[in-house]
Amino acid sequence: MKYKYNISICMMVKNEEKNLERCLDSLKVFLDDPLVELIIIDTGSTDKTVDIAKKYTSKLYFHEWNNNFSEMRNISISYATGKWLFLIDGDECLEDPIKTFKLLIENDLENYNTIQFNIKSYLNMSEDSNYSVLPQPRVFRNDGTFRYEGTVHNQPIFKAPILDTDVIVEHYGYISTDNELMERKFQRTATILKEELKKNPNNPYYQYQLAASYSMYGDSKKTLEEIRKAYKIIEKSSKKEKRLHIYMYGTYVRTAFTNNEFNETISICKEGIELQPEHLDLYFVLANAFLVTGERTKAIQNFNKYIDLLNSYDNLPISKDSSIIMYNLDSQSIYNAYFNVASYYYDNKEFKKAYKYLKKLENKSDKNNLMCKILIKLELYDELKLYYNELNDKYLIRNFTISIENEIKKLDKKIIDEIADLFKDNDDEYGLFSKIKLEVDNKDILIKEFLSKYDLNDLPIFYGEIFKEIRDDRIYMISFKKVNNHVLRQYVGLLINEKDSIMKEYLFNFLISNKDKIRDNDYQSNRVYCAIANIILIKSMEGAKQQEKILEEKYVQLFDLYLEKGFNCLEYKYDIRKIRMIYSTLDITEDKFLMIMYLVKESIDNENIELAIKYMREALKEYPHMAKALQEYQKQIFKDIKI
Incomplete structure (x- = not known):
């Protein structure tokens, strides 16, 4: 066969405007070489895919989509006049274009007919640490016999010898944020698979691929239903036959785990490991299943096995197996395993071992x-x-x-x-x-x-x-005015914890000594005063409740001051004339409580005891933390009236 080019890059695309430019930019080092041609078959794009493609190649051809992936692939390679065929999709790109170019251009490849890359499929656009890896043949000698077969999930029919490489092709097709596009892809693929299964209902590969389509679509329950059907087809087969379908075990256990079917997960993991002892995904899922079921020691044993396989993975035969997608080679999975092992050793007081594992993590x-x-x-x-x-x-x-x-x-x-x-x-x-x-x-x-x-x-x-x-009141007031109420309360809570009665007493005296120094219209000072008083009162009432004592008189006095300063804050923040209409809709619990107590005071001033009692009950329900203070307060204003 006479070749015009060294490499023919062959693509089949449809509605890939969001991905195509990224893909073709990653191929620029190839496209700048006069001995490389780019062939793109468009199967009916309705977006800007064609306009983008025209910027990169003149070899753009149009063929109507016929629901047969292999036929479309074969059409694309029929235009090729290069010695080598390089297949890549529009939602993919080369991680290291120059490295890939040197591999294909500068190396002596005469002893090979096929070159295998690693397809790195991202599962989450916002987190590049979550991905799967699948070794896949992508470059083939154009000897006139190479072709694709299979209506969907087309399979290349290639020749050995195969060159295994560490070239990475990044795939973004599983994480499209275009829901309409993903829906179309799912419906297209699932429809073809269902039609094929009607013709051959006992085809485990197509049944597995249907499950995989539901998985990509995000329907985990339907995925489990379909993968169980795939497994049922091979369940009674010999071990030798089952090994040929080891590709389905990873999807099965991940889906069973996602659906909280942990016993099923454990059972299928064990069976898969017996068939393929190098399948590190199965050890990883098995470890997590044992964690969930409370068998931590077994979980750590399987995490350690996963880590052992991980550290030698590139030298294992399974790393070159193009039928098995590995989901747990990603940094997120690695972190999960190492961290769980380190935590286990720490909890067992084996600190040096824990340190050894933890050091390896980001x-x-x-x-x-x-x-x-x-x-x-x-x-x-x-x-x-x-x-x-x-x-x-x-x-x-x-x-x-x-x-x-x-x-x-x-x-x-x-x-x-x-x-x-x-x-x-x-x-x-x-x-x-x-x-x-x-x-x-x-x-x-x-x-x-x-x-x-x-x-x-x-x-x-x-x-x-x-x-x-x-020990300087001015520093307290100046500093506390700079912080919001939530933070201020946390600081005060830290200062007057149950082990430090000295600070509690100091802050109490700080409030007493400053009660007459704060102007009614000084919102920030009143706010700080209330925040400190609130925490001191709550802590004091907790202590009184635990010891079954009444609230000390000095804290009853502080409660009066708390209400006084709180009312000042309300008048600054709200139209006090309208609080009867707005208090019930407030989300801020303390403001709502203070408003109710303001209405209690107003009702007492108006000699409406019945209404005051109603509001007191409401205050107690709204802010039970202040129960003891409210009991003492009601004694002052209601005397013998029980609320």
């Missing part, structure tokens, strides 16, 4: 949290700091500091200071925080520096510990 919050625990358990404090310094993401850094602070609470003060000493020279918020912990003489200066440099609304709550060192 940085994520859950990994960093566990790594922090392990490094502290192993007393590797220098490495703890080194690990922290290598983090370059604000979110991960802050989560790591939260982990450090949570862990060191369990340690002696000497070790806490030792760790703080390691971090104190860091030029960041945690470095300055660590310095404040250790400083004796200049603590106030450092705290003021911290408060001026960093936004308290944007920091993890543990940084509120610095307020325990402040």
